[in-house]
Amino acid sequence: MNLPLTGPTEPLLDRIADALVERGYLILQDALDSALTQALFRRIQQLDEAHFQRAGVGREQDLHLNSTVRRDQIRWLEYDDAAESAYLDWMTRLREGLNRRLFMGLFDYECHFAHYAPGAFYKRHLDAFRGKTNRLLTTVFYLNADWQPSNGGELLIYPEQGEEALERVMPRAGTLVIFLSDRFPHEVLPARADRYSIAGWFRVNASINNQIDPPR
Ligand code: OGA
Ligand code: MN
Numbered sequence: 001m002n003l004p005l006t007g008p009t010e011p012l013l014d015r016i017a018d019a020l021v022e023r024g025y026l027i028l029q030d031a032l033d034s035a036l037t038q039a040l041f042r043r044i045q046q047l048d049e050a051h052f053q054r055a056g057v058g059r060e061q062d063l064h065l066n067s068t069v070r071r072d073q074i075r076w077l078e079y080d081d082a083a084e085s086a087y088l089d090w091m092t093r094l095r096e097g098l099n100r101r102l103f104m105g106l107f108d109y110e111c112h113f114a115h116y117a118p119g120a121f122y123k124r125h126l127d128a129f130r131g132k133t134n135r136l137l138t139t140v141f142y143l144n145a146d147w148q149p150s151n152g153g154e155l156l157i158y159p160e161q162g163e164e165a166l167e168r169v170m171p172r173a174g175t176l177v178i179f180l181s182d183r184f185p186h187e188v189l190p191a192r193a194d195r196y197s198i199a200g201w202f203r204v205n206a207s208i209n210n211q212i213d214p215p216r
Contacts, residue, residue: 013097025166038173055114068123070123071117074115109201118194138179138181139199140199144173147193154189
């Protein structure tokens with residue numbers, strides 16, 4: 001597969017940095033080269049069930065509690081596949097661009113594919129708790145070609161205080177959402193079709209005894 005070497009352009013980096021300073025989040029359509037978006041969609045569909053694991057909640061090991069909070073299946077991205085590697089490279093360039101502009105001290109990035117089978121959801125949650133984690137910035141990228149409103153599965157983004165959603169995002173191929181991990185509670189409404197996304201986190205280096213928190 002010949003994937004173009006991609007990364008956010010300088011004007012796009014400016015736009016992302018400005019939005020993070022002004023509002024703390026942004027939603028971009030057609031964020032990546034469409035060939036890469038399609039390659040990632042093929043990749044996740046080709047990985048069969050056996051490659052995925054039930055997603056957990058923090059350090060919680062209780063499967064029953066887990067499944068009342070989230071029902072997605074995940075698989076971490078690796079560099080040994082061309083499409084996965086191109087996505088990770090794009091995020092490296094985003095990390096470097098944001099560090100240059102905002103001095104955020106983003107240290108690394110990790111991300112996983114997520115498959116929400118019909119009926120799956122992720123209840124309202126925060127990805128990080130102030131001072132308790134090294135997750136600073138969340139990214140969610142959607143891979144679903146031809147997603148219909150009747151398929152549900154929207155991402156709702158809430159303000160720090162308040163019950164009314166700021167944004168309702170359809171998980172359409174090419175849409176990238178970026179937000180400060182400890183500021184925006186969010187949830188995934190039940191999907192009515194197979195829903196594919198890549199959720200990721202930029203982290204600062206807060207390791208103690210070489211233990212990077214949170215563990216996978
Ligand atoms: C997560 C998450 C949102 C989505 O994995 O923490 O909130 O739309 N995912 O897939
Ligand atoms: Mn989340």
